Amino acid sequence: MNNEIKIKGILTPGKVISVTAIMCIVLVIVIVLSLVLGTADVTFKQVIGLITGAVTQDDPVRLIIFKIRLPRIILAGLVGFALSLGGVTFQALLRNPLADPFILGVSSGSAFGAVLAITFGLSFSLGVPVMAFMGGLLTIYLVMSLGARKMGMESSTILLTGVIVNAFFTAIIMFFISTSANDRLHTMLFWLYGDLSQSQYTQLLIIAPFLLLASIIIFSYAKHLNIITTGDEIASQLGVNVDRTKKIGLLIISLIMGLVVAFSGLIGFVGLIVPHLARMAFRSDHRMLIPVASIGGAIFLIAADTLARTIISPSELPVGVITAFLGAPFFLILLRKRGSQWSRS
Amino acid sequence: MEPILKICNIGFRYGDKQVLDDISLDLYPGEIIGILGPNGSGKSTLLRLMDGVLAPQRGELEINGKPYDRLSRKELAREAAMVSQEQHFRFSFSCIEVVMMGRFPHLKAMQFENKNDLTVAMDALRSTHALEFAERSIHDLSGGERQRVLIARALAQEPRVMLLDEPTSFLDLKFKREVFRLVSSLSKEKGLAVVIVSHDIDLVSQYCNRVILLKNGSVYRTGTPEEVITSKNIEDVYECPVLVDQNPLSGRPRVSVR
Numbered sequence: 001m002n003n004e005i006k007i008k009g010i011l012t013p014g015k016v017i018s019v020t021a022i023m024c025i026v027l028v029i030v031i032v033l034s035l036v037l038g039t040a041d042v043t044f045k046q047v048i049g050l051i052t053g054a055v056t057q058d059d060p061v062r063l064i065i066f067k068i069r070l071p072r073i074i075l076a077g078l079v080g081f082a083l084s085l086g087g088v089t090f091q092a093l094l095r096n097p098l099a100d101p102f103i104l105g106v107s108s109g110s111a112f113g114a115v116l117a118i119t120f121g122l123s124f125s126l127g128v129p130v131m132a133f134m135g136g137l138l139t140i141y142l143v144m145s146l147g148a149r150k151m152g153m154e155s156s157t158i159l160l161t162g163v164i165v166n167a168f169f170t171a172i173i174m175f176f177i178s179t180s181a182n183d184r185l186h187t188m189l190f191w192l193y194g195d196l197s198q199s200q201y202t203q204l205l206i207i208a209p210f211l212l213l214a215s216i217i218i219f220s221y222a223k224h225l226n227i228i229t230t231g232d233e234i235a236s237q238l239g240v241n242v243d244r245t246k247k248i249g250l251l252i253i254s255l256i257m258g259l260v261v262a263f264s265g266l267i268g269f270v271g272l273i274v275p276h277l278a279r280m281a282f283r284s285d286h287r288m289l290i291p292v293a294s295i296g297g298a299i300f301l302i303a304a305d306t307l308a309r310t311i312i313s314p315s316e317l318p319v320g321v322i323t324a325f326l327g328a329p330f331f332l333i334l335l336r337k338r339g340s341q342w343s344r345s
Numbered sequence: 346m347e348p349i350l351k352i353c354n355i356g357f358r359y360g361d362k363q364v365l366d367d368i369s370l371d372l373y374p375g376e377i378i379g380i381l382g383p384n385g386s387g388k389s390t391l392l393r394l395m396d397g398v399l400a401p402q403r404g405e406l407e408i409n410g411k412p413y414d415r416l417s418r419k420e421l422a423r424e425a426a427m428v429s430q431e432q433h434f435r436f437s438f439s440c441i442e443v444v445m446m447g448r449f450p451h452l453k454a455m456q457f458e459n460k461n462d463l464t465v466a467m468d469a470l471r472s473t474h475a476l477e478f479a480e481r482s483i484h485d486l487s488g489g490e491r492q493r494v495l496i497a498r499a500l501a502q503e504p505r506v507m508l509l510d511e512p513t514s515f516l517d518l519k520f521k522r523e524v525f526r527l528v529s530s531l532s533k534e535k536g537l538a539v540v541i542v543s544h545d546i547d548l549v550s551q552y553c554n555r556v557i558l559l560k561n562g563s564v565y566r567t568g569t570p571e572e573v574i575t576s577k578n579i580e581d582v583y584e585c586p587v588l589v590d591q592n593p594l595s596g597r598p599r600v601s602v603r
Contacts (some may be wrong), residue, residue: 010441013457095435220454227446234429236398237449238502239422284436287457309386 011285015028019288023295027077030299034073034306039313040064075199075263076305076319077298078207080270081215082260084297085272086253088278088289089218093249094249097279101271102261105161106254108169109139110193110261115176118188124198128191136258139165154233158250182344194267196305196319203270204261214256215294221245224318229284267301267320269327274300276334347410349374349505349538350395350425355404357390364390365562368404372506377532377539379549381573382559383583388542391559392508395540397421409505422450426499427582428492430511434483440494441479444469469500472534473527489520496527507531509541513548521545525552550574550597558582574598 035047046061086101094103102108113135117128143161177188226246227235235242250305278293301319308319348371351466354588355447357365365387372378380388394406397413404412408424416424426447434443444466445458452458458466470476475493478486483494494513499507509528525541529552532539543549549556549570558565560582566573576589579600584602 009447010463011457085438092436097436223449223452226438226442227449230434230438230443230446231432233398234432235425236418237396237422237427237429238446239417239419241418279437283442284438285442 013286016288016291019282020295022292023292023299027295027299027302030302031073033068034302035065035080035311037306037308038064038111039111040068042069071199071201071204072305073302075203075207076196076302078204078211079180079196079260079267080297080299080301080304081294082207082211082256082297082303083220083267083270084274084278084293085211085215085256085290087275087297088286089225089249089294090271092229092286093246094159095229095231096155096159097276098272099159099255100268101257102266102268103159104250104254105139105145105165105169106257107172107261107266108166109142110258111266112137112169112172113138114191114262114265115173116190118184118191119180121184125200125202129203132262133258135169136254136261139169140254140258143254144250156209170258177257180243190264190318192316192320193318194265194323195318196264197309197316199263200221207259207263210259211256214252215290218249219290221249222290225249225286265318265320265321267323268303269323270297271303273323273327273330277339346373348372349409351405351407352395353405353407355394355401357387357394357399357401357403362409365394365401370557370562370567372538372540374505374536374538375397375532376531376555377541377553379553379570380557380559381544381546381582386582387562388559389510392427392510392540392542396407396425396507396508398427410536413595419450420496420555422502422504424504425506425508426502426504426510428495428499428507428509430514432491432495437482437484439480439517440470440475440483440486440497441466443480443483443494444479444498444501447498458536466497466501469497470494472500472531473479473497481564489516489523492520492524493527494525497530500531504537506540509539509543511544513543513545521548527561528552528557546574546579546600547592550599551592551595552576570597574600 016062032047036042036044042061042064047065050062050065083101090099090101091097108134113131113133114128117131122131123126142165143158146161155282177185180188224235224240227240228237228242228245272295275289275293278289278296282288282292304322305319308322309316309318350372352368352370355365355368356363364419380391382388390399394584397418400414408421413421447469448458448462448466451462456505467476467479470479473493473496473513475490475497478490478494480483483491486494513524516524525548528539528541531537541549541553553570555568556570557567558573558578565582567580575598576587579587579589588601588603589598590601591597593601
């Protein structure tokens with residue numbers, strides 16, 4: 001039978017792959033631009049020269065590019081990728097386009113661990129991330145066991161538990177901040193607003209494989225996520241194992257958030273803005289949304305961090321200040337423009 | 346003919362509250378059964394048990410010869426499809442995307458829908474007269490149009506049994522009629538077995554082959570509309586004085602409130 005109406009909108013693996021490829025090209029361009037920009041003068045030619053191996057060993061530019069800028073850019077990319085992936089996933093699982101990947105309190109738990117570590121003078125290469133990750137794990141355990149045990153995996157219960165746990169840890173953090181010595185205060189505040197300057201290759205090697213694994217697992221649940229956004233009961237009727245999908249999704253993303261926060265501090269708004277833009281461009285099918293938002297998150301955070309380290313050069317801002325500075329007005333404009341259509345994204 | 350859905354003496358409790366007690370029912374292909382009863386009589390629970398979203402504490406359900414507890418959620422979704430009363434979409438999907446979700450139980454985890462799935466989805470939209478809004482956002486449809494898309498999604502599951510939970514409660518007269526006519530023609534054309542839970546006694550009377558009247562979680566009466574929809578039965582179950590006469594158009598019983 002001939003379909004009298006031709007459908008152009010059906011999603012194919014080919015479409016997903018080609019859009020993902022385009023996003024990757026943009027990502028590479030942004031990385032190269034970000035390598036060039038900075039306090040020390042580096043030219044485009046030098047960067048290309050380094051990549052193609054035309055520049056000699058002991059060139060100071062080489063040091064700046066490979067030891068300082070590149071690891072920081074890669075960290076920004078990985079963190080942005082993770083935050084966006086987390087945003088997309090949580091928004092679907094909690095059926096709320098405005099859910100933040102930090103909403104379950106993982107961030108404040110990690111922050112608690114980090115602030116504790118800074119108070120005791122532990123190092124940024126090991127002590128702070130480990131403590132932050134432990135803090136994140138503690139929160140996940142609390143939220144999952146308190147919020148999700150008896151009542152099944154109901155979204156509002158999980159959300160409420162997250163809010164409460166968040167408030168509790170924030171109180172403890174404030175306690176530590178108000179009683180801490182002055183010299184540590186700056187470090188703490190900088191960390192709390194998101195800091196990518198401590199990046200090292202070893203960290204990247206820890207984050208990258210976990211992130212890759214997490215994104216593959218989440219992507220394999222993309223169709224489940226689509227259906228879960230239309231309601232738990234309906235998803236169950238359509239054959240989705242809702243409880244299992246929620247448990248796996250919440251756990252994986254919380255772990256990734258704990259890991260990422262441990263190395264970068266609290267960088268807000270990425271997990272909100274980028275998925276939102278992706279949804280505006282590609283609607284709500286998560287098979288497209290997950291790769292687009294994740295890579296988009298990497299691009300966005302690399303760009304934001306480049307701004308953070310160049311805008312008041314030679315001094316620099318916490319990257320979280322930039323993302324919030326861009327993010328808040330962005331949302332206000334959207335809110336004004338879209339009004340009651342907000343949730344339609 | 347073998348029944349497609351067999352319900353044997355099922356009972357269901359929420360905590361201490363006995364919601365359904367000792368219900369038995371055989372459902373045959375091509376048949377439309379209406380479930381009537383006042384609020385809280387267990388109508389929707391019965392439907393959710395038939396869909397396998399809830400499991401009974403006592404008794405057994407069998408669909409297409411297979412007991413429910415041996416089927417996975419996906420396998421069940423290929424046998425029975427549910428259309429709920431109103432669904433709120435928080436995320437933006439086009440109608441064809443929504444109907445394609447009905448293909449989920451037929452696809453593997455990472456598998457994308459192929460040409461055949463698209464054909465099934467388009468045919469489903471065509472049978473519910475919703476083909477014209479295939480590419481419109483589900484948000485831009487009226488209640489009646491959206492209900493047609495949701496029925497199309499249930500059809501895309503290619504089920505043998507279709508369950509409708511008050512599908513017309515938010516619709517105006519025209520769309521109520523449309524939904525019942527649609528369901529009745531689908532059941533005739535495709536041999537689909539249909540169960541409708543509804544408060545529209547007259548529409549149930551007009552379109553259903555069999556009626557089950559529930560009271561406090563038990564079957565009060567079951568039979569043809571003429572046998573079940575009498576003023577005595579309706580007054581007993583709904584606790585409201587009524588007059589039942591004959592609908593001059595369909596010849597079926599018609600209920601007026603006194």
